[in-house]
Amino acid sequence: MRGFSPLALETARKAANLTRSDLARVAGVGIATVRRWETGESSPQVDALARVAEALKVSIGEVVRIDPDQRFPGDWRVLRGLTQPQLGALAGVSTAVVGSIERAEVALTEANAVRLGQALQISVEELRAAHERARLRPPGAPA
Incomplete structure (x- = not known):
């Protein structure tokens, strides 16, 4: 995940005064999962x-840090805590359209820009700028 710290x-x-065990239990994830995230193993x-x-009781943006002027469409989705199927719905x-737009493999139509911008709670202009950044990323760079 881009920007995950x-x-x-x-x-x-x-x-939050939580142990790894407490956090895992409350969030419904494994203790080993929390450990691997915190050590950077995974x-x-x-979701x-x-x-x-x-x-x-923090925003995802507190643990996933990407400057707004460097965000791709997928980064905006992550910051909203959405999977591709959730955003598509x-x-x-x-879901295929969401993925293709996030990777900038297809053009961002006006209709999709409006729909996705509303779902992501960002402007069409910001979504278009993020899409353009994804389109211009270096070969092999993740989107």
Whole structure:
């Protein structure tokens, strides 16, 4: 996950006065999962991270840090705690369309920009800028 900070997660957990075990239990994830995230051994799935952030009473943006002027469409989705299928359902587009737009493999139509922007709670202009950044990313760079 782009921008995920293991240290920020550990700091938020400690600030909430929770052990790894407590956080895992409250958020419905495994203790080993929390440990792997905090040590940087693995990166979270967005839906599990959303549950953890809720348990910690923090925004996902406190543990996933990407400057607004560097965000791709997928980053905005992650910051809202949504999976691709969830975003697609909210926006009324298919999961395949969401993925293709996030990777900038297809053009961002006006209709999709409006639907996705509303679902992500960002302006069409910001979504278009994020899509353009994803389109211009270096070869091999994740979107």
